[in-house]
Amino acid sequence: MATTISRLAEVDPKAEIADDVFIGPFCLVGPDVKIGPNCRLDSHVALVGHTTIGSGNRFFPNCVIGAEPQDYSYSGAPTSVDIGDNNVFREGVTVHRGAEKEDGVTRIGNQNLLMANSHVAHNCHLHDQVVLVNGVLLGGHVHVHDYAIISGNAVVHHFATLGTLAFVSGGCRVPNDVPPYMLAAGSDDPRILAVNLVGMQRRGIAPSTIASVRQAHKLIFREHKKLDEVRDLFVNDLGGSLPIELVRLLDFLERQKDGKQGRQGEARRFKPVEAESNTTHKIRRAA
Numbered sequence: 001m002a003t004t005i006s007r008l009a010e011v012d013p014k015a016e017i018a019d020d021v022f023i024g025p026f027c028l029v030g031p032d033v034k035i036g037p038n039c040r041l042d043s044h045v046a047l048v049g050h051t052t053i054g055s056g057n058r059f060f061p062n063c064v065i066g067a068e069p070q071d072y073s074y075s076g077a078p079t080s081v082d083i084g085d086n087n088v089f090r091e092g093v094t095v096h097r098g099a100e101k102e103d104g105v106t107r108i109g110n111q112n113l114l115m116a117n118s119h120v121a122h123n124c125h126l127h128d129q130v131v132l133v134n135g136v137l138l139g140g141h142v143h144v145h146d147y148a149i150i151s152g153n154a155v156v157h158h159f160a161t162l163g164t165l166a167f168v169s170g171g172c173r174v175p176n177d178v179p180p181y182m183l184a185a186g187s188d189d190p191r192i193l194a195v196n197l198v199g200m201q202r203r204g205i206a207p208s209t210i211a212s213v214r215q216a217h218k219l220i221f222r223e224h225k226k227l228d229e230v231r232d233l234f235v236n237d238l239g240g241s242l243p244i245e246l247v248r249l250l251d252f253l254e255r256q257k258d259g260k261q262g263r264q265g266e267a268r269r270f271k272p273v274e275a276e277s278n279t280t281h282k283i284r285r286a287a
Contacts, residue, residue, distance in 0.1 A: 009041075018055075032078075033066070036085070049097045050080035054110075057083060060091045069122030071099040071140065079104040079122075086110055090134075092117040099123055099140065102268065121158070133170070141265055145180065147203060159265035163252050165203065167196040176262030179252050181213050181245060192221050200245075209243040216249060227253055 001020040005011055009023045014031035017023075021035050024043040029035070033047045036055040041047070045059045049066035059065070066081045068074060079098035082105055089095075093114045098104040099122040106120065109128040114120070118132040121140040131149045132138070139158030144150070148162045151170035162168070163180030171187050178184045183194045195214050212234065219225040219233070231250050234242055242250075252264075260266040 006043075030066070050078050051083070051097070052080065053083045054085040056086040057089070058087075059089045060093075060116075062092045063089045063094070065089070065093075065095045066097050067094065069096045069099040069140070071122055073101070074099045074122075077104065079106075081106045081108070083108040084110040084128075087112045087114070089114050090116045090118075093119070095120040096122045102141065115152075141269075143265060147199065148178075149199070150174075157263065159259075159263045159269060161252075161256075161264050164248060165196050165199045167199055177252075177256050177259075177264055179256070180249050182217065182249075192217070205245060206243070209245050212238070212243060212246050213249060216246060220253070227257075 003017055003019055003021045005023045006025040008025035009027040011023060011029040012031040015029045016034040018035060018037040020038045022040045023029065024041055026044045027041045028046040028048065030048040032050045034052045036053055038055050039053060039057045041059045042061050044061045046064045047066055051066035077100045079100060081095055081097045087108055087110065095106060095108065098106045102123050106122055107125040109126055111128055112126050112130045114132045115134045117134055118136040120126065120138050123141045124138050125143045127144065127146045129147050130144050133150060133152040135153040136150045137155045139156055141159045142156050143161045145162060145164045147164060148166040150156065150162070150168045151172070153170060154168045154172045154174060156174040160174055160177055162178045165181050166178040167183045168174055168178060169185035172185055172190050173187050174184060174190060179192065181196050181200055182192045183196045184190055185193050195217050197210065200210050200213070216230060219230045227250060234246060255264045256262065258264060258267045
């Protein structure tokens with residue numbers, strides 16, 4: 001199908017726009033923007049900088065994607081934003097391009113929902129099927145793994161990591177990592193309160209595995225057992241074959257110890273990383 005561009009939109013002739021794209025009135029598309037097929041920009045959407053967008057993405061009014069990072073160290077380098085397929089960006093969402101750190105890229109995977117006025121700062125990485133509810137603020141370098149949900153007006157500290165199926169309650173301050181399958185709550189003294197039971201059930205995780213994750217939560221966050229002790233306990237009880245969800249949780253907590261201030265991402269703060277492919281939506285990741 002043919003691409004439709006409103007006569008009231010400003011689209012740079014150097015921008016690369018695929019077939020079946022709708023660009024509504026008062027939109028701005030810069031020269032270094034690449035838009036995949038079947039995307040829709042409703043109105044008043046700004047796509048700027050070196051921004052690459054996959055297929056089937058929807059941008060509601062007043063989104064700004066690819067603007068300069070809010071980072072004093074940024075000096076104009078051609079850093080970028082890489083967006084996968086079938087994401088929804090609701091009204092007023094902002095996604096900033098990478099700062100001149102790590103590999104210089106802000107990444108959005110596939111099938112994510114960013115609700116109104118949520119903000120994704122420089123060098124963040126949202127994996128797949130993540131939900132940011134209205135007003136969520138992600139500091140720089142935050143990584144959010146598959147199926148995580150961050151409820152309204154939560155604020156996530158830079159370099160924090162949220163694991164697979166992590167859940168953050170509304171209005172929560174998140175100064176530390178949130179491990180996979182865990183639920184964090186509290187604004188003044190946020191804590192890992194429980195297992196994200198509903199989320200695990202919705203993803204079809206076996207009841208026996210959910211029981212193991214709940215036991216791990218009790219041992220680690222209530223009884224404060226050491227990780228090696230917890231791992232050995234499960235190896236002995238389960239005959240050496242641990243479910244992937246339990247392995248993912250324990251490995252996440254091991255990596256957290258390598259960071260600082262409860263954030264595993266702090267370990268890469270001054271450490272160069274190898275650049276990833278500019279096709280986030282084709283990369284499979286371990287959470």
